Amino acid sequence: MREKGFGVIGGYVSPCHPSYLYEKLGYQRQEAVPSSTRNKLIELALADDPCWTLDLYMASTDKFISNDIILRTFKERVDAQIGTDIHIGWVMGTDNFSPYCAVPGMHQIVVENRDPESA
Numbered sequence: 001m002r003e004k005g006f007g008v009i010g011g012y013v014s015p016c017h018p019s020y021l022y023e024k025l026g027y028q029r030q031e032a033v034p035s036s037t038r039n040k041l042i043e044l045a046l047a048d049d050p051c052w053t054l055d056l057y058m059a060s061t062d063k064f065i066s067n068d069i070i071l072r073t074f075k076e077r078v079d080a081q082i083g084t085d086i087h088i089g090w091v092m093g094t095d096n097f098s099p100y101c102a103v104p105g106m107h108q109i110v111v112e113n114r115d116p117e118s119a
Contacts, residue, residue: 008051009051009086010051010052011051011052012052012054012055012074013052013053013054013055014057014059014074015035015038015039015042015058016058016059017058017059017061017063018032018035020064035059038059039054042054055074057077071090074088074090075088
């Protein structure tokens with residue numbers, strides 16, 4: 001990244017909305033870890049690293065919000081805190097990728113989902 005003129009200054013972990021998790025789990029919904037527990041586990045995992053922050057915007061909404069709204073809102077909040085001369089990479093699975101989520105300064109980095117059995 002440095003060769004291309006970029007430096008990483010930090011990261012945000014944004015847990016998914018509960019309805020997205022339930023949709024992914026399907027019939028195993030009852031096995032889902034409650035959002036409050038997931039959020040606390042992430043918070044504890046990030047506690048010793050000042051470069052990472054837990055962002056609860058997506059997890060705390062009343063309903064599922066489209067990715068373009070989430071990305072725009074996140075970019076606006078980061079711009080207000082840090083400044084507008086930064087680029088943000090959003091790492092996601094292929095199920096979240098949308099060619100229609102074009103937010104200036106936001107770059108979708110897609111990770112190909114794979115079958116856990118093949119790992």
